[in-house]
Amino acid sequence: MILGLFTTIIAIAGSTHGKVFQHLSELPVDLMTFDFIVSGGGTGGSVIASRLSENKAFNVLLIEAGPDTADQLGLSIPGWGLGKGTENPSQFIWNYESVPQEGWNGRKAGIPRGRGLGGSSAVNGMVYTRGSKDDYDNWARVTGDPGWSWNALRPYIRRSERWTPPAGGRNATGEYDPAVHGYMGRVETSLPWDGHLEHDIRTIRNAEIQKAEFPLVLDGNAGRSIGVKCWYQLAWMQSTIGNGTRSSAATAYLGDPVRKRGNLAILLNTQVLRVHPVVSSVRRLDIRTVEVISSDGGTAVKFTAKKELVLSGGVIGTPHILLNSGIGNRTELESLGVASILDLPDIGKGITEHVAANLVWDTVPLNTTTIDQDLAYAMWQQNRTGPLTATFTHQILWSRIPSSSTLFKEWKDPSTGTTSPHLELPLDAAQNAYLALLTPYSRGSLRLASSNPLLPPLIDLGLLTHPFDMAAIKEGVRIMKRFYSGPAWEGYITGFRGPDPDVLSNEEFEKRIRDNAITFYHPVGGSAMSKRGEKRGVVDGELKVKGVRGLRIVDASVFPYVLTAHTQAPVYILAERAADLILTSWVG
């Protein structure tokens, strides 16, 4: 009945956007109740709203602080990225920055996050990597729930993915394993580029010559069953691109047919300030109310979900909302004048990020043809071909630090297992390469700056604060020096400009790394998963907030450690299973 009434109102309003409300004031508040409210329409939140509203019996409200993204040409064209062809680009980004990083000699790190439907998936670099089998098998150990293991998650991986041919119909046989991909899922993936670069060809030759050490594997997304002896893996880079166009959580999960569903309301440009308990007297807190405000200001309004409230505000947004609500370390909250409703001290703790060192090789002048931008755009428009269909890298090199390394005499291996590489080097820009440490020991945290929920939190990524991380990067540089020293690079690589740990003093090497490191924009954690009943951690294996009824978290903040992956695919995989867990608990 409520559903019928709702539909009528929309029909009268004659909105051309179906069920998408651009402003809080457009939502006919008194007339609607929702079974589920999803807070944050990003990567995780879009999956949840889409999957829950597949069941016609449930009414779903999705609340997103930013605007729609699906209509932005600049965000759709992989070769353009944020900026060109995008209206007022800053509206699509939460432009956070860290506090001064001790391990970066006091430099601050930029922490951009997507703001708008699709969240970070609508503005990211589109790299599609799932991580390793051990990354997931360890989730199963951490939560005590075998459903999070790699093998158990396979159906959800397939359900999230739709593999597509490359731009221009190039024959990509032999560059991926058809057996490990999904073809009926939502997010389009591909090997989007239209041909091989000089660097690609030399890498292939190198892989033949240095087969034992740097083999080219068929597919980097097969869970990486790296053999015991083989510590390196090289694979063609896969992207969340289909038909030369970005596939984001918004385009993949909230396309027109989904937006037309009578049981899904999408409320844009509306920021969640806090969550609140429904009844405060019962034994267990029951938190299903959100307090929201229009992103352009005004009065706060509350909505209460009949069944569950799902937080999907991302690694910064979700812990921030919880802390603003008085859920976190009681002592710390009360010292800021925030009334505590639940003492959950691990909120905002344990944030982990991929730190990356800048490495520079000298090369001969490359045969680069300058791209005629007008022609490139014409090709993209006409039949989705040409240089704008892809991003930067074609191949990725992963590496494990050998277990015989002296590093492991001093520190326990932080990786989740032998299928997890410690290091990653996206290839094809040796002149300005970035070597990422995928398994850092360093941890950061997020806390409130004040009791005003509209002020950004204080974010400390803790980058390069643990000595293992610097030592591992040092090993990594040596591995990469070996990679670029084979005969396949003759006439291409002419020297290594460093920083070279075999030339510089320790102090000089470390200074170069700390002064020039970047991050890969992959922070996770802050609402970490742990076993049910365990004191530490924030959510259990079913992603329910500990000590609370009615509230779950589905986004990258629940990852207990950063995976050996660029983090969007893990969020899609997590969210697909999370949707199933939620539906199962209400459908019976």
Ligand SMILES: Cc1cc2nc3c(=O)[nH]c(=O)nc-3n(C[C@H](O)[C@H](O)[C@H](O)COP(=O)(O)OP(=O)(O)OC[C@H]3O[C@@H](n4cnc5c(N)ncnc54)[C@H](O)[C@@H]3O)c2cc1C
């Ligand atoms: C610039 C950039 C490049 C990246 N490149 C890659 C890449 O190439 N490959 C890859 O795999 N990963 C990449 N990542 C990381 C990856 O995109 C993210 O880890 C992942 O998308 C996070 O998903 P999420 O659901 O946790 O959060 P998000 O997708 O960020 O979603 C959170 C959503 O919640 C909304 N929100 C937050 N707070 C509130 C609030 N108070 N009220 C209402 N709404 C709120 C936000 O606006 C956002 O839409 C990149 C990220 C960035 C920012």
Ligand SMILES: *[C@@H]1O[C@H](CO)[C@@H](O)[C@H](O)[C@H]1NC(C)=O
């Ligand atoms: C795409 O269009 C261009 C320009 O018209 C043409 O040269 C090219 O052959 C087309 N490619 C495909 C795969 O259709």
Ligand SMILES: *[C@@H]1O[C@H](CO)[C@@H](O)[C@H](O)[C@H]1NC(C)=O
């Ligand atoms: C693609 O290439 C593979 C191997 O290189 C070949 O076996 C196959 O027939 C090709 N497919 C098409 C459609 O040309």
Ligand SMILES: *[C@@H]1O[C@H](CO)[C@@H](O)[C@H](O)[C@H]1NC(C)=O
């Ligand atoms: C809570 O914060 C206080 C002050 O920072 C700290 O001393 C205490 O150890 C924290 N409690 C827990 C359980 O982490």
Ligand SMILES: *[C@@H]1O[C@H](CO)[C@@H](O)[C@H](O)[C@H]1NC(C)=O
């Ligand atoms: C550039 O092209 C020429 C001619 O095709 C080739 O001989 C040379 O190796 C190329 N340069 C590089 C850096 O590979």
Ligand SMILES: *[C@@H]1O[C@H](CO)[C@@H](O)[C@H](O)[C@H]1NC(C)=O
């Ligand atoms: C790709 O996009 C072009 C341009 O919109 C369209 O003509 C073509 O049908 C699309 N191809 C596929 C396979 O979707």
